Amino acid sequence: MFEIIAAGGWLMLPILLCSLAVVGVSLERFWTLNPDKIAPKNLLGEVWNNIRAKQLDVESLKQLKQGSALGTILAAGISNSRHGRDVMKDSIEEAASSVVHDMERYLSVLGTIAAVTPLLGLLGTVFGMIEVFTAIMVQGTGNTGALAGGISQALITTAAGLCVAIPAMIAHRFFQRRVDSLVVTMEQEAVKLVDAIHGDRKVDVKVV
Template sequence: MENIFAAGGWLMFPLALCSVAVIAISVERFWTLNPNKIAPRNQLGDVWTQIQNNNMSSEQLKELRKSSPLGRVLAAGLTNSRHGREVMKDSIQEAASQVIHELERYLAILGTIAAVTPLLGLLGTVLGMIKVFAAIMLEGTGNAGVLAGGISQALLTTAAGLGVAIPAMISHRFFLRRLDALVITMEQDAVKLVDVLHNDRRVDLKQA
């Protein structure tokens, strides 16, 4: 393994760092973007039960805000529910924007790695071929060892770049899709709460 790493040249070091970053970010995002932690299924029903029982005090709102990202969005709406539908919607949208920004953390880095690592591999290919042609100019085609070193550098960096980029791209797309699903869930629950509090429609929030 060390020989392969050395044969790939100095570009193998940033590629190795990128691979470690992909693994670390993927594990962290998989743990963080857990649907049960972001938007608990029964949270909206529990909130509605507390509202009907007149148990939604300021302390309950603080606990709701800390319980989950969905709870944070719902708490923002409930805090401003007495000021009318539009004010409530605006406060929900503002809180949701902050929550989404936090949930998107590190995904841009993952996408950047997926885009950059193939280019690093291509750069290694170019440098390897330059090494090959320089050896041909100096020594001709008789020194197979020098030629093989340049070719191996070209192939190894290309393979390493693709080997990092492919998992990074898959991971990036996976977490973006999961984030989209979570955002839709939070939006639907927030809209249901707004509509029920302002009597725009009948919704059984306990079954939502």
């Protein structure tokens, strides 16, 4: 394996670093974007129970805010619910904007790596072909070792770039889809809370 990496030339180093970044970011995002941690299923029901029982004090709101991303959004809305529906919705949107920003953290890294690593592989291909033609100019076509070395460098860097870019693209799409799904879930829960508090219409809030 080391011989293959060495044969790819110096461009294998940034490609290898990109591969480590893909693994690291993917593991971190998989752990962080756990749906049960971001938007617990029974959280809204628990919050609504506490609101109706008038047990939601400052300390409870603080714990709610620190407990999960959905809790942060609900806490922001509850804290400003007494100022009216519009102010409550604005507070929820501001909190949601910050939450979504945190959820999308590092996803741009995956997207960038997915776009850049094939170019690094292509650059390695160009350097390899330059080496081949230089060997032909200097030594003619009789030195097959020099020709094979350049062609090998071209193929190895291209393959390595694609081997990193493909998983990076898959991971980027996977986590972006998960973020979108979580955002929809949190939006639905927040709307239920707003309607339940202000009583504009009957809302089916799950009570646990």
